Amino acid sequence: GAVVSQHPSRVICKSGTSVKIECRSLDFQATTMFWYRQFPKQSLMLMATSNEGSKATYEQGVEKDKFLINHASLTLSTLTVTSAHPEDSSFYICSATHRGRNTEAFFGQGTRLTVV
Amino acid sequence: RKEVEQDPGPFNVPEGATVAFNCTYSNSASQSFFWYRQDCRKEPKLLMSVYSSGNEDGRFTAQLNRASQYISLLIRDSKLSDSATYLCVVNPRGAGKLIFGQGTELSVKP
Numbered sequence: 020g021a022v023v024s025q026h027p028s029r030v031i032c033k034s035g036t037s038v039k040i041e042c043r044s045l046d047f048q049a050t051t052m053f054w055y056r057q058f059p060k061q062s063l064m065l066m067a068t069s070n071e072g073s074k075a076t077y078e079q080g081v082e083k084d085k086f087l088i089n090h091a092s093l094t095l096s097t098l099t100v101t102s103a104h105p106e107d108s109s110f111y112i113c114s115a116t117h118r119g120r121n122t123e124a125f126f127g128q129g130t131r132l133t134v135v
Numbered sequence: 136r137k138e139v140e141q142d143p144g145p146f147n148v149p150e151g152a153t154v155a156f157n158c159t160y161s162n163s164a165s166q167s168f169f170w171y172r173q174d175c176r177k178e179p180k181l182l183m184s185v186y187s188s189g190n191e192d193g194r195f196t197a198q199l200n201r202a203s204q205y206i207s208l209l210i211r212d213s214k215l216s217d218s219a220t221y222l223c224v225v226n227p228r229g230a231g232k233l234i235f236g237q238g239t240e241l242s243v244k245p
Contacts, residue, residue: 053232062222062237063179112178114233124226124233126178 021047023115025127032103032134040098040130042113049115052096053124054088057110069096103134136161138234141223145240152213156239158206158223167226168199170208172219173238179222182208213243 022045032038042052051070055063067088068076075088087099096115100107110131114124141158148154160168168185183190185197185206196209206223223236 051232055235062235063233065232065234068232110176123181126180129176129178131176 021115021117021125023049023113023125023127025113025130027130028128029131030133032132034104034134035102037099037101038103038132040100040111040113040132042096042098042115042127044094044115044117044125047115047117048093049096049117050093052090052113052115054086054096054098055112055114057112057129063112066098100132103132105134108132108134137237138162138227139223139225139236141221141236141239143237143239144220145242147242147244148213149244150213150215152243153209153211154213154241155210156208156221156223156241158208158236160204160206160223160225160234162225162227163201163204165204165225165227168206169224169226169233170195170197170206171222171224171235173222174219179224179235182221210241213241215243215245217241218243 024043026041054066056066057063065078066081069088069090071090071093077083090096112129113127139160170182171179172182173179183192185199187199189198194211198207220238220240222238225234
């Protein structure tokens with residue numbers, strides 16, 4: 020099956036710093052990648068849709084200037100949490116759809132961000 | 136109204152029990168439906184897709200009723216290893232953008 024690799028799996032950073040999370044499709048071309056956030060005991064909430072070569076589409080209530088998304092190639096999308104604050108601490112997960120098979124999503128392993 | 140709503144949990148059942156999860160969705164034009172399983176602090180993993188004709192995979196049976204916009208998952212002969220959170224997931228426009236229900240936690244006890 021298709022493999023999506025997300026890095027880092029865990030990060031602790033100081034308040035005010037920025038954190039970059041990478042999402043790579045290892046064995047397929049991902050035309051679209053999705054970024055989700057999950058708070059404890061809650062479900063995954065879609066933050067944004069990342070399309071290769073174009074601007075990301077953000078869901079209502081998600082600040083695009085705070086959560087910078089770059090999808091520069093068909094195998095890599097990055098999410099940068101800028102000026103992180105403790106309330107940004109969460110589990111961030113990416114998923115990717117396979118070109119030509121876009122009803123199935125493949126998930127990265129997730130990144131647990133803790134802002135202290 | 137949430138796009139995807141699930142039974143609130145948690146479900147605590149003994150080994151060997153049969154347990155059913157229910158889910159409703161609001162977008163009648165939704166195209167694809169899934170059940171995912173998520174273990175604590177891990178990414179969700181696809182358990183099974185859900186088809187209008189109903190489908191079965193071992194101890195797991197999924198049903199879809201488009202008219203009622205209702206999805207179900209039945210787990211027979213529960214195992215300890217079935218303990219997890221089960222997520223009802225809808226793909227509203229067939230483009231990989233998944234909408235997740237809030238999840239139902241299942242705990243299977245010996």
